[in-house]
Amino acid sequence: MTATEPRAEQRPPVAPSWTSRTRDRVRRTVPEGQWLPDRQPAYVRSWIYVFGVATLAAFVVVLATGFILAIEGVQWWHESSLGHFVNSLHLWSVELFFACMVVHLWGKFFMAAWRGKRALTWMTGVVCFLGSIGTAFTGYLSQTNFDSQWISGQAKDGLNAVGIGAYFNVLDPGQMLLWHIVLLPSVVGVLVVLHLLLVRRHGVVPPFDAVPPEPADAPPSTGEVTR
């Protein structure tokens, strides 16, 4: 130890490890008491606030039926009665997912849901929506029937026309299946988790004429002040 080195008690604190930084970040982002609340503001008692969680519920069914389809395989969903049924569940839960998500989007757009430091919540929802479109598109390409063949043929021309056809080949069903069941669901899944964390952090956006129970950045209370 040289004379120029500070003594141990004078040194600045050691930078925390990435695990402690991550833990602190998570704790600050969603403090305890906010991540699974059992009380909500009174204005949440409206049908328009149902469509976010309805989208989430449909997403869970999409994932569950997708898991079953992936386990059983193409021949099963084409030839067996149960395969047809699960395939249909997968399709119709996707239809519900998009319908609920679009109504959720309309509701939040007309409420200007990016108010009150909720811009990142809004943007994760937007990117999630775009990612879901890509996931659904590659799902249609993975049906392995004449419909998927027709869609991929049309999409190839469209994607080449806008100059992004070099990055992936929609005529390659293996590649599109991997995008559909691995890459895009991972992106959408992470974004959904982020979106939910941010909703819990800042609370649902209040209507224009409502007063939120407490400022979005206030320290966590033991229960959100609501009915």
Next chain:
Amino acid sequence: MVGLPTSLPRADAAAHYLHWGVVQISLANLLIILAMIAVFVLALVLPFPGSRSKARSEDESDDRH
């Protein structure tokens, strides 16, 4: 093999399209969009179940205090 009743629409038939100038949309897609708009409007105007009774009971409890 029992055939489908003739009154049911055939899923494999060509879709019926509507045209307004450069805009064209299948009738099925238009109906779905209209249904979603109807759901959106209903979600705004329909009362949520239990909201009135809950508010009333809270008003009564406030009166007692």
